[in-house]
Amino acid sequence: MKYLFPLVAVIVLARIAWVGSTIPGMQYVFGVDVPYAALILFIGGFCWRVIYWAKSPVPFKIPTTCGQGHSLPWVKRDKLEAPMNTTEVVGRMFMEIVFFRSLWRNTKAGIQPGPVLTYKSTKWLWFFGILFHYSMLLILLRHLRLFLEPVPFLISALDMLDSLALHPTPELSFYVTDALILLGLLALLLRRFILRPVRYISLANDYFPLFLLIGIAVSGIAMRYYLRSGVDIVAIKHLAVGLATFHPEITTDIAPIFYSHLFLVSCLLAYFPFSKLMHMGGVFLSPTRNMANDSGMKRHINPWNPEIKPHSYAGYEDEFRADMVEQGIPVDKELPEKADD
Structure with missing residues (x-):
């Protein structure tokens, strides 16, 4: 099964960190050495991929359009779907990056008895995609409180809003994004299991990031709500601030669940630049999105043309x-x- 190997791999990775962190002297490896190595791979790999893409020439003007382009003055045009200048391209990119506009407009083609070609909306995919991405963003911002001292007011306010202040003790409050990110990830995973065409084209490298993200979410939720014994938040804060200031120090033993969580996060960082998750950076460099639909007004010079x-x-x-x-x-x-x- 294409999904079995990625699932087992994530379980093994979590187990390696769990068992390894119980060995004397290995907490520093999993708490300091591995995160730093993963961060170097992430930054180096991310920059390499972006620079490589940026250097790639674009031989043709190929913006994707699905609206009325510039024509006669009395013909109304679609400024977002057929942008003709830089300002309109920026507006299109903003809608794409912030609101996933192309995914909102996405449809699914199908054949009904007859045969009849039909098109159905797939806004449920947009919804769960938004749910996951924005939950992930809020969780990342929330985690900044571990690396900053003093904690900025905006981060504290975000933390309070996310927990809805349902419990008088902050340590026991429930974070809404913890549930939402898991819901979004499970929906995206079930999509690859249930929809036959998607299941057919899905590969192991499609399942692995999903299982890895689910593993990170589950280990984080378990550490906060269920396996709290030995999870010293003061020691974790001390380690996080030390990592951020390049003076890491582990002052006391921390529960193995923390090292499993941190190791999975490190694996995600190291794997990120070499996976399909790089669409985070690639969307800015996609010529189908970042080019103006002005080929009728400006000649696009092919950079591959030889000097003749x-x-x-x-x-x-x-x-x-x-x-x-x-x-x-x-x-x-x-x-x-x-x-x-």
Whole structure:
């Protein structure tokens, strides 16, 4: 099964950190060495991929359009779906990155008895995609409180709003995004299990990031709500601030569940630049999105075109006129008469 190996791999990774962190001296490896190595791979790999993509030439003007382009003055055009200048391209990119506009407009084609070709909306996919991505963003912002001292007011306010202040003790409050991110991930995973066409094209590298993210979410939820014994938040804060300031120090033993969670996060960081998750950076460099639909107004020069000196027909004829006349090929300009000796 294509999903079995990624699932087992994530379980094994979590188990390695759990068992390894109980070995004397290995807590520093899983708490300091591995996160730093993962961060180096993430930053280096991310920059390499973005620079490599940015250097790739775009031979054709290929913006994806699904609306009325610029035409006659009295014809209303779609400024977002067929942008003709930089301002409109920025607006389109903003809607795409912030609100996943193309996913909102996405449809699914199908054949009904008849046969009849039908198109159905897939806004449920947009909903769960938004649910996961924004929950992930809020969780990342929330975690900044572990790395910053003092904690900025906005981060504290976000933490309070996320927990809805349902419990008088902050340590026991329930975070809404914990449930929402798990719901979004499970929906995206079930989509690959249930929908036959999607299941057919899904590969192991499609399942692995999903299982890895689910493993991170589950281990984090378990550490906060169920396996709290030995999870010293003060020691974790001390380690996190030390990592951020490049003076890491582990002052006391921390429960193995924390190291499993941290190790899975490190694996995600290291794997990120070499996976399909790089759409986070690639969306900014996609020529189908970041180019204006102005090929009728501006000529797009292919950067692959070789530097060739123009040679007109008149120049060609001047160079080979004598040979052309000798072979009986018509010429625009006759050979000059030879002067009599």
